[in-house]
Amino acid sequence: MKGSEALETTTIKKKSKINKERRKQYIAAYVFLLPWLIGFLGLILGPMISSLYLSFTRFDLLSTPEWIGLANFQEMFQDDRWIASAKVTLTFVFVAVPTQLVAALLVAVLLNKKMMGVGFYRTTYYLPSLLGGSVAIAILWKNLFEIDGLINQVLAFFNIQGQGWISHPDYALGTIIILATWQFGASMVIFLAGLKQIPKELYEAAAVDGGTKPQVFFRITLPLLSPVIFFNLVIELIKSIQVFTSAFIISEGTGGPINSTLFYTLYLYQKGFTQFEMGYASAMAWILVFVLGVMTLLIFFSSKYWVHYEDGGKL
Amino acid sequence: MNQSTNTSKILTHVFIIVFGLFMLYPVVWMVTSSFKPETLIFSSPSIFSKEWTLDNYTNGWNVVRNVNFGQFFKNSFMISIIAVLANLITCSMAAYAFARLKFPLKKLWFACMLMTIMLPAHATLIPQYTIFHNLDWINTILPLTVPKLLATDAFFIFLMVQFFRGIPRELDESAIMDGCGIFQIYTRIIMPLAVPVLITTAIFTFIWTWDDFFSQILYLNTVDTFTVPLGLRLFLDSQGESSWGSVFAMSVLSLIPITTVFFIFQRYIVEGIATTGIKG
Numbered sequence: 001m002k003g004s005e006a007l008e009t010t011t012i013k014k015k016s017k018i019n020k021e022r023r024k025q026y027i028a029a030y031v032f033l034l035p036w037l038i039g040f041l042g043l044i045l046g047p048m049i050s051s052l053y054l055s056f057t058r059f060d061l062l063s064t065p066e067w068i069g070l071a072n073f074q075e076m077f078q079d080d081r082w083i084a085s086a087k088v089t090l091t092f093v094f095v096a097v098p099t100q101l102v103a104a105l106l107v108a109v110l111l112n113k114k115m116m117g118v119g120f121y122r123t124t125y126y127l128p129s130l131l132g133g134s135v136a137i138a139i140l141w142k143n144l145f146e147i148d149g150l151i152n153q154v155l156a157f158f159n160i161q162g163q164g165w166i167s168h169p170d171y172a173l174g175t176i177i178i179l180a181t182w183q184f185g186a187s188m189v190i191f192l193a194g195l196k197q198i199p200k201e202l203y204e205a206a207a208v209d210g211g212t213k214p215q216v217f218f219r220i221t222l223p224l225l226s227p228v229i230f231f232n233l234v235i236e237l238i239k240s241i242q243v244f245t246s247a248f249i250i251s252e253g254t255g256g257p258i259n260s261t262l263f264y265t266l267y268l269y270q271k272g273f274t275q276f277e278m279g280y281a282s283a284m285a286w287i288l289v290f291v292l293g294v295m296t297l298l299i300f301f302s303s304k305y306w307v308h309y310e311d312g313g314k315l
Numbered sequence: 316m317n318q319s320t321n322t323s324k325i326l327t328h329v330f331i332i333v334f335g336l337f338m339l340y341p342v343v344w345m346v347t348s349s350f351k352p353e354t355l356i357f358s359s360p361s362i363f364s365k366e367w368t369l370d371n372y373t374n375g376w377n378v379v380r381n382v383n384f385g386q387f388f389k390n391s392f393m394i395s396i397i398a399v400l401a402n403l404i405t406c407s408m409a410a411y412a413f414a415r416l417k418f419p420l421k422k423l424w425f426a427c428m429l430m431t432i433m434l435p436a437h438a439t440l441i442p443q444y445t446i447f448h449n450l451d452w453i454n455t456i457l458p459l460t461v462p463k464l465l466a467t468d469a470f471f472i473f474l475m476v477q478f479f480r481g482i483p484r485e486l487d488e489s490a491i492m493d494g495c496g497i498f499q500i501y502t503r504i505i506m507p508l509a510v511p512v513l514i515t516t517a518i519f520t521f522i523w524t525w526d527d528f529f530s531q532i533l534y535l536n537t538v539d540t541f542t543v544p545l546g547l548r549l550f551l552d553s554q555g556e557s558s559w560g561s562v563f564a565m566s567v568l569s570l571i572p573i574t575t576v577f578f579i580f581q582r583y584i585v586e587g588i589a590t591t592g593i594k595g
Contacts, residue, residue: 022417028497029418036409036428036472039465044431047442054441061445107334110327117328123581124335130577131342133526135544136566139551140345143559150344153360182338242435245528252551265529268437273533278441285437292435 055283060276072283082284084259085267088173089241092263096180097236101229104184108191109221122192126185138179138249142166145175166250169260176246176261187232194228195221223308230307234299241292244269264288349563356560372568375561378549382538384565387546390535391525392572394459394542398524399517401463402471406516407509409466410475411501415487431469436529444533458534459527463520471516478512479505514583522573543569 030037055072057065076082111121131137144150145165152162165171198221206216222229247255247263255262255270264284272281340362347362349371355364377383412418413425447458466472486504495503506513528544535541541549547569550562 025416025497026418029412029416029421032408032412032416032501033418033424035405035464036466037424039405039462039467040424040427040431043443043446043462043465043467044434044439045427047439047446048434050442050445051438051440059441061448107331110331113327115324115328121331121335124339127342127577128338130522130573131570133523134570134573135526135528135547136569137342139547139562139566140341143562144341148357150341150360153357157360238433238435242437245526248528248532249548249551265437268440269529272441272444278445282441285435285440289435289438296433 051282051285054279055286057279058277059279059282061278065279068279072280073287075280076283076287081259081262081267085255085262085264088255088260088262089243089264091173092177092180092243093237093240096177096240097233099177099181100184100236101187101232103181104187104232105191105225105229107184108188108195109217111188112192112195122189125188129183129185132179132183133245135245135249138246141175141179141246142250145171167257169256169258172251172257172260176243176250179246180240180243187236190232191225191228194225198224226307227309230299230303234296237295237299238292241288241295345563346567349560349567351560353558353560356563371560371564374558375550375565378546378561378565379538382541384543384546384568386539387541387543388568390456390540391542391544394456395521395524395572397456397460398463399520401460402466402468402516402520403513405464405466406468406471407475407506407513408501409472410479411505413472414476414479415500415505416497428469428472431467432473447534453534454537454540455534456540459524459530463524468520471520474516475509475512478509482508511583514580518576518580518583521576525573 054065056067056069058068058071059065107125111118111125146152147162147164147167149165151165155162163171165175202220202224203216206220211219242265243263244265247261247266248269251257251261251266253266253270255266265288268281268284268288271277271284344360344362347364348356350367350369351364352366352368352370355366375384409428413421413428443458443462447453450457452458452461482505486508487500490500490504526544531542531545532548535545538549543565547562547565550558550565
């Protein structure tokens with residue numbers, strides 16, 4: 001009787017000790033998590049809900065927001081500049097992302113060989129990605145494509161008459177697409193890592209079977225690299241839909257000529273922070289989140305038709 | 316057979332070198348142009364010149380009255396270094412909790428953290444601006460540094476969680492035997508072993524903060540608070556295009572910190588990109 005009682009008390013003691021230990025860990029965990037938790041609730045979740053609310057209001061930062069229902073969204077679809085900005089960004093995304101990925105893939109395949117100086121080449125091709133996001137390079141780009149810029153001087157050398165590429169509405173966006181393509185190095189490095197993962201035996205087997213180079217590329221390299229292509233595609237989509245610095249510097253903040261470089265984020269900036277139509281800007285932001293979300297989901301759903309996983313599709 | 320593979324090898328090298336030179340030519344041209352007299356910069360597309368000068372640097376340095384690029388560099392370094400330290404500490408703290416500790420609502424918070432990685436900053440932009448405006452933080456470095464102190468760069472948390480999970484748990488257990496508590500495991504086991512991922516985080520936080528033109532243009536509006544990118548933009552506003560020499564000189568200077576960091580930690584950067592998918 002007494003013995004079992006004693007046993008009980010010790011197990012209770014043990015249990016309470018374990019409970020105490022566990023509670024100590026919970027507290028410690030939340031202490032470690034605290035900065036992030038405050039940031040998440042105060043600077044992300046709270047503002048997200050608040051900006052969703054603001055998108056249904058008229059708000060100029062200083063006075064209280066005034067509820068106007070769907071008016072911001074209705075206005076958007078009749079706003080010529082908004083339509084122009086959506087077109088510019090979509091054009092940019094649909095042209096710059098594929099060109100960049102193709103360039104990255106081709107150069108990666110070229111560099112994926114045992115040869116002298118590979119490390120040096122890899123660094124050289126990566127450098128533009130490192131520098132490309134800066135204002136300095138955007139300024140350089142603006143200069144390169146001006147009427148008396150470097151590009152036209154080189155063209156003149158070949159007796160070709162250039163023009164002011166930056167100030168021509170048909171070409172201005174093109175210069176920014178070239179700037180984005182120029183930065184293919186980061187994707188290239190990721191492709192290189194992916195190429196290293198492809199088993200050599202597959203290539204040896206293909207050589208034995210007498211496969212031609214294009215056959216090997218399309219039947220082995222491309223399918224086995226598809227998870228990396230998928231990854232790069234998602235990352236580049238997210239990055240390029242939010243392009244701002246280059247467009248801002250090259251057009252001097254205007255998005256001109258004739259709205260041809262009015263990127264979505266640039267227009268959002270103009271609306272929110274030069275015209276202080278912050279309700280409208282919030283509505284624009286939510287459209288951006290929505291469109292990006294839909295595009296990402298489409299890529300995810302389509303991936304089962306074109307992304308090949310070695311282990312049979314488990315992510 | 317052998318001869319033809321040799322020729323193709325040489326051709327590959329030639330192509331890679333020529334294409335690489337073609338890509339980097341504009342940058343090299345900007346660097347050498349910054350040392351040319353203003354009048355000679357556009358006289359030819361060559362990177363060479365008969366005359367060299369430092370005038371562009373002295374002229375560019377004092378872009379506006381009272382404030383010079385020394386101030387801009389000071390501001391940029393201040394913001395970037397605080398951001399680096401803040402990210403290293405707070406992101407690793409959160410990552411340690413997610414990777415090693417048990418606590419209620421862990422799955423929910425982890426899902427929230429993952430979600431914020433892909434969320435465009437624009438979704439929180441206006442309310443964040445309103446908050447900082449109401450706190451009277453506009454034209455201070457606080458809107459650019461406090462978010463880092465609150466670990467809002469979830470991408471780095473995720474990176475660290477992945478890395479911490481790879482550190483053997485036996486190390487934690489033997490540390491507990493030796494009398495280490497939760498905090499000591501973090502400082503004595505996890506952090507020292509996580510140096511590679513900490514370096515990756517430090518480098519990319521530095522580069523991204525240095526180049527974060529969008530946040531800087533939002534929150535810094537007075538010349539004395541300007542960062543280097545905002546200083547460069549002054550040229551486009553104030554002096555027109557007549558002084559490309561000075562613009563190039565300061566642009567070159569603005570790229571030096573990033574390039575230096577890159578060449579010191581090159582191995583970590585390229586490896587880091589390859590293994591984690593981080594982008595420059």
